[in-house]
Amino acid sequence: MSRARLVVALDVPDAESARAAAARLHGHADVLKIGLELFAAEGPALVREFSEAGWGIFLDLKLHDIPATVQRAVARTADLGVELLTLHATGGPAMLSAAADGRGGATLPRLLGVTVLTSMDQAQMEAVGLDGTPSEAVARLCGLAQQSGCDGVVASVLEAAAIKAARGTDFLVVTPGIRPAGSARDDQSRVATPADAVRAGADYLVVGRPILRASDPVAAADAIRREMETALGDE
Numbered sequence: 001m002s003r004a005r006l007v008v009a010l011d012v013p014d015a016e017s018a019r020a021a022a023a024r025l026h027g028h029a030d031v032l033k034i035g036l037e038l039f040a041a042e043g044p045a046l047v048r049e050f051s052e053a054g055w056g057i058f059l060d061l062k063l064h065d066i067p068a069t070v071q072r073a074v075a076r077t078a079d080l081g082v083e084l085l086t087l088h089a090t091g092g093p094a095m096l097s098a099a100a101d102g103r104g105g106a107t108l109p110r111l112l113g114v115t116v117l118t119s120m121d122q123a124q125m126e127a128v129g130l131d132g133t134p135s136e137a138v139a140r141l142c143g144l145a146q147q148s149g150c151d152g153v154v155a156s157v158l159e160a161a162a163i164k165a166a167r168g169t170d171f172l173v174v175t176p177g178i179r180p181a182g183s184a185r186d187d188q189s190r191v192a193t194p195a196d197a198v199r200a201g202a203d204y205l206v207v208g209r210p211i212l213r214a215s216d217p218v219a220a221a222d223a224i225r226r227e228m229e230t231a232l233g234d235e
């Protein structure tokens, strides 16, 4: 298995806070995740700035629109040097295939399907017409994402091993909800340690508050990376 990469979720409101965190963590993490909040505030200029500074960029925009619009949006993110980009698998096969075409033959950005948001329970799923239990829907949408040209999915560590078994080791699994032993859960309900994530086969571990809110973010990131390396050595 190749080395799993550490993604820091830059859940901050503006460029100043984002730059401060990125400068501190340079060399101590691999990828920065920019989500809707920071992208809405600062736009593509900040993405380009971090990409040009050598960071891998995970642009978590969760695209869901008509195929032509998504295809063009993917092309623009490719211009920015984005490594990972999310889109909703429920956008359907035509939208997902168009997204893959948006790369124009390049391999980046790697496209990650979002299957069932963790904020959705059975009642919420039924309200939008999604059949089956959440885990059945996740399995079905992972298959759809793979068949439609996505490179992987965002999933919890608890689902990672089953997804790898069903979809093959090359199908990327990106896992949030990571908490080093002893750290606060915050609002995450289903958490796993960095070692659990690596052992389950995760390719990218997304960590926000346990690093950004630590009294020493560099030490927190280094400890997570050490735990990841040790777990990889156990394989």
Ligand code: C5P
Pocket: 009, 011, 035, 117, 118, 154, 176, 177, 178, 186, 188, 206, 207, 208, 209, 210
């Ligand atoms: O601070 P924390 O480590 O909980 O941050 C996790 C990041 O992963 C946040 O940006 C959050 O939005 C994202 N995420 C998540 N759970 C999901 C999908 C994404 O926590 N199911």
